[in-house]
Amino acid sequence: MGVPGHITTVPGLSRSQQLHKIGNGVVPQQAYAAYRLILLELIFENRLVLAA
DSSP states (O other): OOSOGGGSOOTTSOHHHHHHHTTTTTHHHHHHHHHHHHHHHHHHTTSOOOOO
């Protein structure tokens, strides 16, 4: 999910609590992929011109 293994092991927290705390760990990778695809589509459709 994009979170290092040692981060998911927190002494004193149940497995359920640990998963709750890291639940959104994948969001940055998904956002990057989505924005990249949108930008590529705009560039290839010539609706977005990048400055040289």
